Amino acid sequence: MSDLIILGTGVHAAEMAEIVEQINRIEPTWNLLGFIAPNEQTDRAGEEINGYPILGTRKVLADYPDVWYVPDNGFPDLVGIPAQRLASIVAPSSFVSRTARIGAGCVVYPNCFIGLNVTLGHRVFILSGSIINHDDKLGDRVVVCSSVSLAGFVTVEAGCYLGQACTIKQYLRIGRGSLIGMGSIVVKDVPPNSVMVGNPARKLRDRNVLLIS
Numbered sequence: 731m732s733d734l735i736i737l738g739t740g741v742h743a744a745e746m747a748e749i750v751e752q753i754n755r756i757e758p759t760w761n762l763l764g765f766i767a768p769n770e771q772t773d774r775a776g777e778e779i780n781g782y783p784i785l786g787t788r789k790v791l792a793d794y795p796d797v798w799y800v801p802d803n804g805f806p807d808l809v810g811i812p813a814q815r816l817a818s819i820v821a822p823s824s825f826v827s828r829t830a831r832i833g834a835g836c837v838v839y840p841n842c843f844i845g846l847n848v849t850l851g852h853r854v855f856i857l858s859g860s861i862i863n864h865d866d867k868l869g870d871r872v873v874v875c876s877s878v879s880l881a882g883f884v885t886v887e888a889g890c891y892l893g894q895a896c897t898i899k900q901y902l903r904i905g906r907g908s909l910i911g912m913g914s915i916v917v918k919d920v921p922p923n924s925v926m927v928g929n930p931a932r933k934l935r936d937r938n939v940l941l942i943s
Contacts, residue, residue, distance in 0.1 A: 738802030
């Protein structure tokens with residue numbers, strides 16, 4: 731088993747610990763050491779989250795040179811964390827096609843579908859019950875909320891946020907940094923840095939997002 735640390739201390743980080751446990755019940759893979767807080771304001775070193783300790787902030791990373799890391803969707807950046815030490819975790823109840831390509835630091839929650847020839851960039855975070863259909867391409871730092879449905883050949887550029895239960899028509903492109911509102915139905919391409927809402931989705935306003943690796 732390999733040592734693993736979850737980067738983050740929020741609700742999703744706590745849930746990720748249980749996904750790790752589910753993986754281990756099928757095949758012992760990870761020795762979960764605990765959590766790293768994103769900054770000094772959230773440092774609660776010594777406390778426990780869902781049965782595992784908060785180890786401190788990124789200042790203690792030097793004490794764990796050979797571990798693997800997996801970030802939650804709220805961890806601000808990975809400065810000082812070697813890219814080659816990023817792990818991805820996939821809940822065992824999710825279907826992932828053997829032709830799919832999953833980047834470093836991705837998290838896939840239970841009961842998702844990742845179809846034929848899907849490509850996930852780095853740090854893609856997919857919540858429960860989402861459908862990523864064949865030939866979809868998701869860029870780095872994309873967040874997919876629960877019950878999102880992407881038809882085939884959809885491209886979602888880096889830094890996008892897809893709100894709960896939104897649906898995106900096939901062959902569309904969602905521009906970099908855009909936010910698709912909860913329950914929205916997207917039927918045409920979305921320009922970069924757009925906030926889209928409604929059925930059919932319309933642009934509400936601009937969205938300015940600073941993307942940090």
